[in-house]
Structures are given as structure tokens and as C-alpha cells.
Amino acid sequence: RSTSLFHEVVQLAFEIAGFSSLSGTQPISWQVEYPRRGASDTALSEIFICQKDLVGIVPLAMDTEILNTAILTGRTVAVPVKVVSIEENSAVTDISEAVECRSSGEDVVKVSDRCDYVFVNGKEMKGKVNALVNFTYQYLSAPLQITVWVPRLPLQIDISDTELSQIKGWRVPVVSNKRPTRDSEDEDEDERRGRGCTLQYQHATVRVLTQFVAEDSGPWGHLSYLLGSDWHFDITDLVVDFMKVEDPHIAKLQDGRVLMGREVGMTTMQVLSPLSDSILAEKTVTVLDDKVTITDLGVQLVSGLSLFLQPSAATSRAIVATTVAQELLHTPKQEAVVSTWVQFSDSSVTPLDIYDPKDFSLSAASLDEGVVSVHQRPAGKWPVVVAEGEGQGALVKVDMMISEACQKSKRKSVLAVGSGSIKVKFGQNDADADAGGDYDADEIENHASDRRHKGSDPERYGQDGRYYGSSSAEREEGPLRKASTTAKSILRNKVVKNTRLDGGKLQDDSQLQNIPIDFTNFPAQVDLPRGGAGMEDNDLVQTPRGLSDLEIGMYALLGVFCLAILVFLINCATFALKYRHK
Structure with missing residues (x-):
């Protein structure tokens, strides 16, 4: 046979004498002798010797995708790999220890020396769709395609309120190892020195979010997003050990989730790289010198939770979980547990349970003992509502008071008052009423919003459709109407098995306080109804009680002034009459 460049002149057949001492490849030296021209130079070739008639090899990985969280944590992420050979008779053999391997891009993914796993250690520069790791066995080779997702930098720090102020009227004990906060010039001497207490600063919830991206395998290198460009992942638990406040005298970060003001000033919150001195995220926080007041105490009574799962309409790789808070005792x-949140005069809304339980106390009372009773467990901070008989309405009143150590008199200093609606209907269950068919997202949303007031102010609902509570004044105005139209709070969250990458679970029952409403998604500034009609000069909510000594004195002084004015007018009239007669 011949081609345009070569002529085939001979074919050789080799026979294997034995396999006992032969390796995978054997060298063969050969040369060609031509008549009248002598012999050619010696050539060296290799021939592969195998006991089996192999068709190919296949690398098998435990997963075809890697989330490169090593950039965030400094801990290596690895995926085990095995390589098998396939013979003509369909026999499969594990040859993982005999293969050679090489990554096509060390800046994307690496492979171990023994070729038993691929990994990322945080030193990678980028992510890639279908990155290649090549495995070779004798004369056979096969690629392993694996997609590496990396967090998009810089990370996003989400703080519910970046401007923290003192809360007027809320005094907390001064901790010895904490610098005392500055007192405003208009602070009276008694409040400034009373019992070693100072004004509480606002708290804010903190989350760290990111998107996971990878470059396309095409020539242009466009970015692909894990699940889509509108999906963000809560990675707070992954970076909590590397979060810090630049100036801890101005603000303090507690447990990586709560930011507390400490002193007037401006500082930054940072997320540091575990592998270098670089900063992965940064956000400015301001502690202001002005004061805010508590305008409302939101209360919701939660008897249980219902969870609905349905495929996401945006992507087939995700599941949408919808959680509905139940308010029916059956x-x-x-x-039922009490979930509370506070609204401030700067329009910020914050869950109450992010504050230290030692800095406040909650007192609940039933307005109808025949329907529900309220118990305060010795070990628990939050009151518990117990069903006694059928009925419904705004039947639970909750008072928020400052800590005992900072009370300036025997009369309790009440910061805020709220009321919660409850329905008791024996034999009826929210879960039973909801059963009987599959739900889609719209049906669940409509089911929860059926209980909302038809003509309620649209400003009371966020952009995500969540209900943000009602003011105390409205609760007093129409408690029975509000009871039949109380919102059933909805938490809608996009998850991939669990959007928290640590697979987080509820630690204890106390976390129910933060479940009914997703407070971390509250907008920083919202227009909510305010209930400041009953405020004193010191902005403490008045409790239903008799007149205080100060009030009695003020009214008495006002009466004396009125009497003096009346006497003066009488004298003027008398003088005018006498002057006219003269």
C-alpha cells in the first residue's frame, strides 16, 4: 500500500511469550536493510502490552460540579474520582492506581498526585464550565469534564440598617468592659447617672451574599451564573470567622449576624480573605448622634408552620419553599409562641429577638381568659399563649419594658405596647384546611392573603408581598375587625436543597421568634403606620393607669393659671365700668 508520502512495504506480527516480567510498554529496535545500499539507521518504537483487550477507560467523579468555597473559608473542597477500564467482553475493572492524570488549567481546578480526587484550595483565579482533567492509562486516555463555580467578588454585605441611633427611653446597664456611650446635651442628669445605665443603640441584622459564576467554555468566556443571574446565596455562616468591624469602639458585630452601635462615629464592616490580606467585601456603617423612638410593637401569635414545596418556574434545578405561619389553635x-418586632421613628423595622434578652422584658396579658390564657415560663423570656375556649380577636396584649436594673421608679417604664390576634376553633386545623391538592405559588400566596384586610393600605406590604404589621392605634380602633383579617405571614425563599450552604437547621424552639416574618428582607426605609399618639415627653408609651403625681401637679398649676387669668379679666371689666361712670 502507498500514500502520497509513505509506502508500506511490510507488516510484522509480534507474539507475546509471557506476562510475568513485562511492563505496560516495551521498546522495540528495528532497522531496514536495502540491497546494494546497506542498512538504515536504528529506529526505536514502543509497543503497548496488555493482558486484556481494552476498549476504553472512563473517569467517574462523585459530582460534576464544584463550589469553590475554599476562597471564602480557606478549606480545600475535593471530589473523589475513580477510573475504570472497559474490555470487549464488557468487564469493568478499577484501574485508579495505575492511571496518570493532568489538569488542563491549574488556575481553575487541580488533581491529586494519585489521581484519586480533583480539588480546589482557594488559590484558583477563576471558574469554568466543563473544565478538563485528562486521565491516561497505557495507550488509552479520557477527559473528565467538571464545572467549577467561584464566588463573585466583591461579596455583598447586606445590613438591615446602616445608620444606627440611640433609642430614646430604652436604658440598659453599662457593661464594665464596654466604653460608655455618649450622652446627648439634652439628657437630664438623673438619666445620665441613674443606676449605671445608658441609652440603648439600635441593632441591625447582617448577611453576606454572593453569586457563583463560571466562564463559558466558548471562545468569548462569557459568565454563567449558578441557577441564574437573579439568584444570590447566603454565605454568612461560611465567612463568619473572617468578618470584622474596623473600629470596634464605634460598632460591634455579635455572632456574625447582629451589628450593634456603641459610640457615635463612622466605621466599616469587612470580610477578610482567609488566604491573603485582601478584603473580600466592605460596607460603611454610621452611628448617629441623634435619637429615635419606638413607634410601634408588632406582635404575631404563631401556633405552627406549614411548608409547601414546588419546582421553580425559573430553573429546573431549584425548589421554591413557601412557609406559612399558622395562627389557629385547634x-x-x-x-402559641409570640413573635415580636419593633418599628422606629426612622421607619426601620427590626426583630426584637436580636437584642440581648437582659436589656428588656416582655409582659403579656389575656383580654379574655375564657378564650386564651398567658403563661410566663421561668426559663423562657417569651410568654406563651394557651388555648382555653373557642373565640377570636385581638385577645393578647404585650408590653415591652426596660430591664429591672434600669427602672427609675416602682412604676414600670413601658417602651411599647402591642396586641396580637388569635383564633381558637376546636376541631379545625389550618393544615387540614390547606390539604387536598397540589399548590402552586399563586395559590399559596392567595391562601395567605385571604385573611388580609381588603382595603388595607398597600404601603403596609413590601415589594415581596409580605405584611409588615399594623400600628397600635389601629389595633385599638378595630380589634375584632383586625382579628378576622390578620395577615398570615409568608416566607418565600428560593433554595437548592438549602440556600444556606451549611445546610442550617433550627437550633432550638427559641428560633421560632424569628420565623414568622423574614425580617432580614425588610427594606431599610418603609412607610409604616405610626402609633405615637400616646407618647410622653420622654417618648414612653402610656399604659392604662391613673394620673401620675407629675400630671396631677401640672393640671393643678394649669388650673391656678386659668383662675388667675379669670380674676384679671374680672378686675379689668370692673375698672372699665367704673371709669365709664366717671
Whole structure:
């Protein structure tokens, strides 16, 4: 046979004498002798010797995708790999220890020396769709395609309120190892020195979010997003050890989730790289010198939770979880927990349970003992509502008071008052009422919003459709109407098994306080109804009680002034009459 360049003149057949001492490849030296021209130079070739008639090899990985969280944590992420050979008779053999391997891009993904796993260690520069790791066995080779997702930098720090102020009227004990906060010039001497207490600063919730991206395998290198460009992942638990406030005298970060003001000034919150001195995220926080007041205490009574799962309409790789808070008590002695949040005069809204339980106390009372009773467990901070008989309405009143150590008199200093609606109907269950068919997202949303007031102010609902509570004044105005139209709060969250990458679970029952409403998604500035009609000069909510000594004195002084004015007018009239007669 011949081609345009070469002529085939001979074919050789080799026979294997034995396999006992032969390796995978054997060298063969050969040369060609031509008549009258002598012999050619010696050539060296290799021939592969195998006991089996192999068709190919296949690398098998435990997963075809890697989330490169090593950039965030400094901990290596690895995926085990095995390589098998396939013979003509369909036999499969593990040859992982005999293969050679090489990554096509060390700046994307690496492979171990023994070729038993691929990994990322945080030193990679980028992510890539279908990155290649090549495996070779004798004369056979096969690629492993694996997609590497990296967090998009800089990360996003989400703080519910970046401007923290002192809360007027809320005094907390001064901790010895904490620098005392500055007192305003208009602070009276008694409040400034009373019992070693100072004004509380606002708290804010903190989350760190990111998107996971990878470059396309095409020539242009466009970015692909894990699940889509509108998906963000909460990675707070992954970077909590590397979060810090630049100036801890101005603000303090507690447990990586709560930011507390400490002193007037401006500082930054940072997320540091575990592998270098670089800063992965940064956000400015300001502690202001002015004061805010608590304008409303939101209360919701939660007897249980319902969870609905349905495929996401945006991507087939995600599941949408919708959680609905139940407010119906359907069995005698069934309990409901109290979920509370506070609204401030700067329009910020914050869950109450992010504050230290030692800095406040909650007192709850039933307005109808025949329907519900309220118990305060010795070990628990939050009151518990217990079903006694059927009924419904705004039947639970909750008072928020400052800590005992900072009370300036025997009369309790009440910061805010709220009321919660509850329905007791024995034999009826929210879960039973909801059963009987599959739900889509719109049905669940409509089911929860059926209980909302038809003509309620649209400003009370966020952009995501969540209900943000009602003011105390409205609750007093129409408690029975509000009871039949109380919103059933909805938490809608996009998840991939769990959007928290640590697979977080509820630690204990106390976390129910933060479940009914996703406070971390509250907008920083919202227009909510305000209930400041009953405020004193010191902005403490008045409790239903008799007149205080100060009030009695003020009214008495006002009466004396009125009497003096009346006497003066009488004297003027008398003088005018006498002057006219003269």
C-alpha cells in the first residue's frame, strides 16, 4: 500500500511469550536493510502490552460540579474520582492506581498526585464550565469534564440598617468592659447617672451574599451564573470567622449576624480573605448622634408552620419553599409562641429577638381568659399563649419594658405596647384546611392573603408581598375587625436543597421568634403606620393607669393659671365700668 508520502512495504506480527516480567510498554529496535545500499539507521518504537483487550477507560467523579468555597473559608473542597477500564467482553475493572492524570488549567481546578480526587484550595483565579482533567492509562486516555463555580467578588454585605441611633427611653446597664456611650446635651442628669445605665443603640441584622459564576467554555468566556443571574446565596455562616468591624469602639458585630452601635462615629464592616490580606467585601456603617423612638410593637401569635414545596418556574434545578405561619389553635391547651418586632421613628423595622434578652422584658396579658390564657415560663423570656375556649380577636396584649436594673421608679417604664390576634376553633386545623391538592405559588400566596384586610393600605406590604404589621392605634380602633383579617405571614425563599450552604437547621424552639416574618428582607426605609399618639415627653408609651403625681401637679398649676387669668379679666371689666361712670 502507498500514500502520497509513505509506502508500506511490510507488516510484522509480534507474539507475546509471557506476562510475568513485562511492563505496560516495551521498546522495540528495528532497522531496514536495502540491497546494494546497506542498512538504515536504528529506529526505536514502543509497543503497548496488555493482558486484556481494552476498549476504553472512563473517569467517574462523585459530582460534576464544584463550589469553590475554599476562597471564602480557606478549606480545600475535593471530589473523589475513580477510573475504570472497559474490555470487549464488557468487564469493568478499577484501574485508579495505575492511571496518570493532568489538569488542563491549574488556575481553575487541580488533581491529586494519585489521581484519586480533583480539588480546589482557594488559590484558583477563576471558574469554568466543563473544565478538563485528562486521565491516561497505557495507550488509552479520557477527559473528565467538571464545572467549577467561584464566588463573585466583591461579596455583598447586606445590613438591615446602616445608620444606627440611640433609642430614646430604652436604658440598659453599662457593661464594665464596654466604653460608655455618649450622652446627648439634652439628657437630664438623673438619666445620665441613674443606676449605671445608658441609652440603648439600635441593632441591625447582617448577611453576606454572593453569586457563583463560571466562564463559558466558548471562545468569548462569557459568565454563567449558578441557577441564574437573579439568584444570590447566603454565605454568612461560611465567612463568619473572617468578618470584622474596623473600629470596634464605634460598632460591634455579635455572632456574625447582629451589628450593634456603641459610640457615635463612622466605621466599616469587612470580610477578610482567609488566604491573603485582601478584603473580600466592605460596607460603611454610621452611628448617629441623634435619637429615635419606638413607634410601634408588632406582635404575631404563631401556633405552627406549614411548608409547601414546588419546582421553580425559573430553573429546573431549584425548589421554591413557601412557609406559612399558622395562627389557629385547634385543640385545648395548645400553645402559641409570640413573635415580636419593633418599628422606629426612622421607619426601620427590626426583630426584637436580636437584642440581648437582659436589656428588656416582655409582659403579656389575656383580654379574655375564657378564650386564651398567658403563661410566663421561668426559663423562657417569651410568654406563651394557651388555648382555653373557642373565640377570636385581638385577645393578647404585650408590653415591652426596660430591664429591672434600669427602672427609675416602682412604676414600670413601658417602651411599647402591642396586641396580637388569635383564633381558637376546636376541631379545625389550618393544615387540614390547606390539604387536598397540589399548590402552586399563586395559590399559596392567595391562601395567605385571604385573611388580609381588603382595603388595607398597600404601603403596609413590601415589594415581596409580605405584611409588615399594623400600628397600635389601629389595633385599638378595630380589634375584632383586625382579628378576622390578620395577615398570615409568608416566607418565600428560593433554595437548592438549602440556600444556606451549611445546610442550617433550627437550633432550638427559641428560633421560632424569628420565623414568622423574614425580617432580614425588610427594606431599610418603609412607610409604616405610626402609633405615637400616646407618647410622653420622654417618648414612653402610656399604659392604662391613673394620673401620675407629675400630671396631677401640672393640671393643678394649669388650673391656678386659668383662675388667675379669670380674676384679671374680672378686675379689668370692673375698672372699665367704673371709669365709664366717671
